[in-house]
Structures are given as C-alpha cells and as structure tokens.
Amino acid sequence: MSSNDVVVTGLGATTPLGGDVATTWEGMLAGRSAVSRIEAEWVERHQLPVKIAAQLAVEPTEVLKRVEVRRLDRCEQVAIIAAREAWQHAGLADPDNPRVEPERLAVIIGTGIGGAVTLLTQDDILENDGVRKVSPLTIPMLMPNGPAAHVGLELKARGGVHAPVSACASGAEALAWGYRMLKAGEVDVVVAGGAEACITGIPLAGFSQMRAMCISHNDDPEHASRPFDAHRDGFVLGEGAGIMVLERADFAAARGATVHGRLAGIGTSSDAYHITAPEPEGIGQARAMTAALRSAGLSPEDVGHVNCHATSTQVGDVAEAVSVRKAIGDHPVLTAPKGNMGHLLGAAGAVEGIATLLAIRDGVVAPTANLEDLDSGIVLDVVSKEPRKVELTAAINDSFGFGGHNVALAFTAA
Template identity: 55%
Template sequence: MSSTNRTVVVTGIGATTPLGGDAASTWDGLIAGKSGVGPLEQDWAAEQAVRIAAQIAVEPSEVIPRPQARRLDRSAQFALIAAQEAWKDAGFTAKAGEDASVDPDRLGAVIASGIGGVTTLLDQYDVLKEKGVRRVSPHTVPMLMPNGPSANVGLAVGARAGVHTPVSACASGAEAIGYAIEMIRTGRADVVVAGGTEAAIHPLPIAAFGNMMAMSKNNDDPQGASRPYDVERDGFVLGEGAGVLVLESAEHAAKRGARVYAEAVGQGISADSHDIVQPEPEGRGISHALHNLLDNSDLDPAEIVHVNAHATSTPAGDIAELKALRKVFGDHADHIAVSATKSMTGHLLGGAGGVESVATVLALYNRVAPPTINVQNIDPEAEANADVVRGEARKLRAEGRIAALNDSFGFGGHNMVLAFRTV
C-alpha cells in the first residue's frame, strides 16, 4: 500500500522509568507529583561532584530472564521491557506472523538512544584492562551498538518493514516516533513500535556532565534537585529508562478493533546551528520546528491545550523553549498548560522523548496534565511566557477535540516537536 496522507494513531504504550516498572505506575507517579530522584549509593559515587540520579524503579533482572539479560546492554533491556508492554497493550498476542492481525513485512521498529551501549563499552574496557583479552565478553559488540535496542525490539516483535535508530542526543526518542509516523503515513508500514531508551548512569558520563556544569549538584536534596523554571535551578538530573508507543494506521487499527489512545498528528523538525551544547537563547530554532509542525499538518493551534516541555532544569534552555511557545502561539500560550515531567523522572537523554510521549498521550487520554514539582520560586521570565502547571495535576478541557505537544531538544541544536490529538 502506498499513501502520503494516512492517519496515524497510538494503540499501545509501554514504559519503565524511575517512577515505575510500567506505563501505569509511571503515570500514577507523574500525576501524584512523585520524584524518582535519589542518592547514588554505589562506591564510585563518593568521589563524584554529582551524587544523585533518577535510577530505574524496577530492575530489568526482575523482568527479563538472566540468560537473555546477559546478552543485552542495560539500554536494550529497558527498551525490550517497554516495547513488550506496549505490544501487549496494543492487543497483539504474539510476534508478527504468529499473530495473524499483523504482517511482519508491514511492521517496523524505531528505537532511539542518545548514547547507546555506553555501560557495556566502559565495563568491558575495564575487564580488558584488569583481566585480559580472553575475558572480554563475545557479546560486547552487539551489546554496545547504538542500534542494539532497536534490533532486539525488532527481533522480539518480528519487524521486517525496517528497523531504525535515530541518534540526535536528547531529541532521539522523539525523532524515533516522528520517523515512525512518517513510515506509516508514506505507506512503508502499517504498524511501528517506536520510542527511546537510555542507560548512562555510570561514573564517566556523570563526571563528564558534571564537569560541563550541566547537572545539578544539589546532593543534599535529591528529590528537589530537578526544578525546571525555578530561579534556583542549577542543571538537570540524569535519569534512565525507556518509553515506547505502538503506532498504527487508523485503517489497520480499525480493521482489528484496536483501542486507540490518540492520533499522532505529526512532527516539526529544525536545527539551531548555534552551538554544540548551548541552546539558541531566543528559541528561534524551536520556533521554526513549531511552525514546521503547523505548516505540515492539519493541527489547529486553538486545539492545543497542553505541552510536555523539554524543560531540563537548566538556566538557559528552560526559558528559550517558553519564549518560542510565546512567539508562535501569542496570547494563546496563556491557555496552554505546560508540564515539565523531568522534575520527577530526571532527564533520560535519548529516552526522554519516548517516556514523555507516553506521558503526553496519557495526558490527552485522561484529560489531565501532570504537575511540575519543585518550583518554589518561579523564574519571572517563565511566568511571563507560559502557564506552568505547578504543585498538582490539572484537568484539561473536558469537551471537544484537544491536542498536546511533546518538545525534545538535544546537544548539537536538534529540535523535535511531536503533536498528538484526541480521537
């Protein structure tokens, strides 16, 4: 089937995060304003300037059989757990081919990671140095490959229409979902399993981010450390986990009687071309991505009632994003409920767009926006440019069709905006 205008819908969701081992517990944690951040108790953390992180709530060893887990990098373990949940949630009972409702040649997988198998790479290098060549795992290469999570998800569900791995730093997970939307819209696939994963809580990444002055050093108050829009914000908190959606053509979903969470309206993409790590301070690239989304979809700006913001808790990035929203939507920005869920999950890097897309879809489905926690003293620029949901969850408009955006931006100047809408 070839088409360039097929409607794409979300029929399955899955997640494993610092708030819970599945999408339901993660959502409950978000709505309750729960923080997943805590102290790092590993021996290596004692010498770090940053000694906090948002570690996974349920270890993969509790879900994946040990022989299988030993062949997967931690990032691939997260991706597989989230993907299997989303696959089951979408109503599929077996891998493609075995489940007659999906053709493996019409099924794709797009799972992103910003860093890939970094823990495998660094741990196996330690093995090489300390124990010698013969002790290095023969599974090292397929474990460290950035496409390892996507490849393993593709194998698990039986995808043959294409298995892909976008890498665009912290925009990676959102870019994966955007790519999946286009796979379906252009007729390459009927169903795509898409999202993002990351597992980078390791001494080297934490030391490197810490030395960049990018991460919060609020070690005395871990749960209050990720504080987007607060005047005292001092950097992000590293998190880990994965979020995955099952995307499907509306026609295919209707044919098999699938439950639909939301329509995946489209994507907007741009690049800042400003700096390798610093955001463009006025949000010009973000504005361009938003205009790109509106110009290439049937989305009415008046439908937009919610934004799950990128909002990492950095001084420059948080405000640039809100300036862009104000520039594009004008006075309508006063009627858009902005949530910064990284205040609870930490920053999952390449996994952020996946987890936050799950949150955005559930916000529409339940018509409620999660809170932004830890905003004790809101930055005046944030307050002037946006309606930030603070303290507790907020109900969204109860009647009519509504839409929400998920923003994701990454080192290198990558900007990605996804739009979802009620059906």
C-alpha cells in the first residue's frame, strides 16, 4: 500500500434493512426484503398506482433530537445519522482529541432529488394557509446541498463541502470525487456518500407515469423488487443514506486507524444517448468499469465480484449485464441489493459501495432477493437464494443515473 492510496476507515448507514451498517449487512446476507405497503393517507387521496416502498427500518425520530428533526428535511436527517456512525466507526468522534485539522477535512454527499418532502409540504402550506405560515427554514431544508452542508457544519469541515447531483449515481459520484481530492493531496480525510428520502406523492406519481416503477405487486410487496428476474417489471422506491470515511493511507497509518479496505480506483463516463434509458450495448457503462480498473492498476481477471446497479427494470438490467461482460468478462460473481431494499436513488451507490467492501472483507456475496427465474438475456453468475462464500481481493460497484451518468468504483482488500 502506497502513502497516497485511498483507504476506508469508517462506515455508516441507515436503510430499509436497518438503522446501521451491521443490521443492513445482516439483512442483505439473509436475503430479506424490506419492501412494504405505504400506510399514508395521501396514497389513496392521490389514487397512486404504486402503494409500496422500501421505507426506513428505524425512523429518524427515534435517533435524532426533536429540534434536529424539526429543522432538517428527511434526506438531511438520514445523512446526519449515517455520517455520525461513520465518524464514530473511524475513531474520529472524540472532540477532546481531534485527529484531523478542519482545513484538511472535506465532506461530499450526493443526492438525486434533495428535499422533496419539504418542498411539497411547504407548497401545500402556502396554498392552504398563505405565505406567513411557510417555514423560514424551507430553503435550507429543500436545497440538494443540504445533506452535505449539515454534515460539514457538524464536523467543522473547512477543506470543502460538495454535493454532486447525478441522479441515481450521486452517492457513487461523491465517493469518486473524494478519491480525486485525496489523490490530489487537497485534504487528508473525506466524509463521502449519498442520502435520499423522497417517498412521497410526486416522485411516486412521476416514476409510475414513465413506467419505470413496479405497479404489479401492491398486494405482495416483499416480492416486488426482482433484479435480473425474467418477471421483473420495474423498480421499488427506497430511502436511506450511506457514508464512508476515506483517508490518505499515510494519514490513516499515522493516527493508527483501522483500515477496512481500499477505494482502489474510480471510473466515470456518460452515455450521451437518452435522458432516462441506458445505451443498450452498455458501451458507456463498460468504459466506466474499464477506467476504474485502470486507475486501480487491476486487470479484469482480478475482479471476482460485481455489485450491480440492477434496478429491476427490463432494459436497465440487461444493459448492465452486457456492459459487465464487455469490461470484465463472464467470471465475476454478481449480486443486486435493490432486491432487498429497493432503489435508494442518490444514496444507492454509497450504500451498495459499503456492501461491496464488506463482501471483500467477509469473503461472502449476498444473494439477490426475489431472483427465481434468471432472465435468459443475462448469461452471468448471479447469486440467489443463499449467500455465497467467495475469496475476493477486488470487486466493482456499479452506479448509473438518468441522463447517462455512469460511475464504477473498484474496491480491494486492506
């Protein structure tokens, strides 16, 4: 390991599977589905065709102080919760023994949509009760940089606070951005990841109208999200956050930090093809994976596992399988966590990046939930039903977003 390698020293998450990293990972390994019916009056009031989602396992109100809940949008709340766990896990939480200078600390947290719950709630208040009832905190609660800004304020980060917005690739793009900052020597530590919490009327209606979302399993929510399955018919909306603490290897070693693995390389590309559909031959996605391998100094043969973006859509899952074969080959073992916890949009890449790292650390690949009949167009080894023990030295995490954003992250063992 060289002095400017990028290492992972802290992990944090809150997801539909659990309120922290450990319970989320346990849920993935168990193949559990966290999708359930939305018990909210607005579902019936709006006559939404989709009545299910992957909702948080632990409500932020159970974790945060009342004043924090009141002043933060839900996507900011989950970012704070995940960041606190990651910061603690990295051994950086003791205020009397600061381990990093504020000027050498950056925060990068992406989101695909931002404070949609606040925006819609405050618009209802404006329409029904007038301008004087609108919260003065509306703008800082709805702005997409809110999660990054609030975490940066809490950690007193003065090395930069950034908020990539790259649709469903946002969390992975944040990790890639952190990698670049550390490699350039701009900072010593980066707190990076993604946050999303927009299970509400407009996102559900909009995704339904564009026929991207599963609408056939309202009475059987646990089996709705089916990545790579021949009978899949769209994704299920989820919510949550995933955060990693990234450090320069020399800085982590100097402070005696525990290293859980390396973010060894990154690759980004764009399709320039369609605002929502992936390029069907997987060319742009394959370029991102190839770039990640190149920056990590890895060959395709080194990669034993790919944690797929696979959202459970007809077009997207097949295009990704094609791109994996182009960039890496037929040998990797694949999985798709969205079968467990739906699609976390801007948080997906960060949470799934954590799962990729843990697969290497623990030597086990979690099964793809609800995969019963593999699509005939996917001629790859996709884990289903039971976790699989696999000795891994390197793995790739894919994240793709509307607009043709492609991000691939290469992780290796410590």
